[in-house]
Amino acid sequence: MRGIVYTGADVEVTDKLEVNDPGPTQVKVKIVAAGVCHSDLSVIDGTIPWKAPSVLGHEGAGIVEAVGSEVRSVKPGDHVVIATIASCGTCRACNTGHPTWCIRSLGNVSTPFTFDGEPASNFAAASVFAEYTIVSEVQAVPISKKVPFSSACLIGCGVLTGVGAVLNRARVQPGETAAVFGVGGVGLNVIQGLRLSGASRIVAVDTMASKEALAMQFGATHFVDASAGDAVAEIKKIVPHNPRAVSGALGPGGVSWAFDCVGHPAVLRNALDVLDWGGNAVAIGIPARGTEVAVDVNSLAYVDRGLLGCRYGSSRPQHDIPLMVELYLQGKLMLDELVTETRPLEGFREIVEDMHAGKLARGVLTL
Numbered sequence: 001m002r003g004i005v006y007t008g009a010d011v012e013v014t015d016k017l018e019v020n021d022p023g024p025t026q027v028k029v030k031i032v033a034a035g036v037c038h039s040d041l042s043v044i045d046g047t048i049p050w051k052a053p054s055v056l057g058h059e060g061a062g063i064v065e066a067v068g069s070e071v072r073s074v075k076p077g078d079h080v081v082i083a084t085i086a087s088c089g090t091c092r093a094c095n096t097g098h099p100t101w102c103i104r105s106l107g108n109v110s111t112p113f114t115f116d117g118e119p120a121s122n123f124a125a126a127s128v129f130a131e132y133t134i135v136s137e138v139q140a141v142p143i144s145k146k147v148p149f150s151s152a153c154l155i156g157c158g159v160l161t162g163v164g165a166v167l168n169r170a171r172v173q174p175g176e177t178a179a180v181f182g183v184g185g186v187g188l189n190v191i192q193g194l195r196l197s198g199a200s201r202i203v204a205v206d207t208m209a210s211k212e213a214l215a216m217q218f219g220a221t222h223f224v225d226a227s228a229g230d231a232v233a234e235i236k237k238i239v240p241h242n243p244r245a246v247s248g249a250l251g252p253g254g255v256s257w258a259f260d261c262v263g264h265p266a267v268l269r270n271a272l273d274v275l276d277w278g279g280n281a282v283a284i285g286i287p288a289r290g291t292e293v294a295v296d297v298n299s300l301a302y303v304d305r306g307l308l309g310c311r312y313g314s315s316r317p318q319h320d321i322p323l324m325v326e327l328y329l330q331g332k333l334m335l336d337e338l339v340t341e342t343r344p345l346e347g348f349r350e351i352v353e354d355m356h357a358g359k360l361a362r363g364v365l366t367l
């Protein structure tokens, strides 16, 4: 079987993979399309420590090939989006609608593959850069056959993460203002989530000026090129403080929400610095373990500012994936427009180069 393996030092496109048969509560999926998310690159460069060898890819869609004896919710032939949250379904977190808090859903690495005869791990409980993968029943979410696989796959991470951060975690209200740092696959989905929420000003920020057109297409009202100067000052010019309000200490003016879709402490600090009184920053980007951000506690405590983390859009995949599909079919959510480049597995390195060059919304591998 073909796939992309993280070998510890690099990646290898190989045909030396095999996958197990599904266990009683598992589903075997024939992957048709898979998006390349920055988190895959973060495994390769060591930002996200992971076992090797392992099969990369966690943003995928495909066709159910076989199901275990106890699986009831999907059957062979169904089209599915793969959720990366292998939540247990029985714990308190799962039963209060927070599968992203399920302790079983983080770091539950298993070895459903062999690579050249030796056991190989999965990544993010998904491993969709392979012709076939094995997931738990709760992760194989059936979708309408009307959605092309190359668009559907993006729901599996970038769309759920970005739109979910706005709808589920921040719960942005109509008329609120926002800044979005990082106009990649995740940031574009934060932008379109903000558009869906009726945010009044959506300021997109990127160090690549080439991202402006994409940001505006997805719903940004303004774009700030962070490589050209002080992004925080530029954003505060776009969303100044109300001149009739008391000004002075603790930096009034700025946005109600700021989303870090980059994963760098300086960006997260910028996200905190552009908040108006009462505003909240949402940390989505994933820097190296142990990364810290410094902030004057007074700037939070005196004026109700906050810092929130957000994993996987705080999503409930069995609810949110069908919702994303419905919004897409109604013409309210852009998926096809996110796919800027499609290549076979062998084109992985070209996609990575084009991501680094700022050319892509998302690159998609087809199997």
Ligand SMILES: NC(=O)c1ccc[n+]([C@@H]2O[C@H](COP(=O)([O-])OP(=O)(O)OC[C@H]3O[C@@H](n4cnc5c(N)ncnc54)[C@H](O)[C@@H]3O)[C@@H](O)[C@H]2O)c1
Binding pocket: 036, 037, 038, 039, 042, 157, 158, 161, 181, 182, 183, 184, 185, 186, 187, 205, 206, 207, 208, 211, 226, 261, 262, 263, 264, 267, 283, 284, 285, 286, 287, 310, 311, 312, 313, 355, 358, 361
């Ligand atoms: N929390 C989660 O559940 C979750 C889920 C998916 C991805 N992520 C993380 O989100 C981050 C973004 O992922 P992606 O797939 O969108 O990446 P991407 O590579 O598609 O996009 C990143 C964007 O950030 C821009 N950028 C880089 N440095 C910048 C800076 N200093 N200021 C402003 N913009 C800058 C790049 O030009 C690019 O446009 C990664 O850290 C990824 O690991 C987190």
Ligand SMILES: [Zn+2]
Binding pocket: 037, 038, 039, 040, 058, 059, 157, 158
């Ligand atoms: Zn991802």
Ligand SMILES: [Zn+2]
Binding pocket: 087, 088, 089, 090, 091, 092, 093, 094, 099, 102, 103, 104
């Ligand atoms: Zn659970």
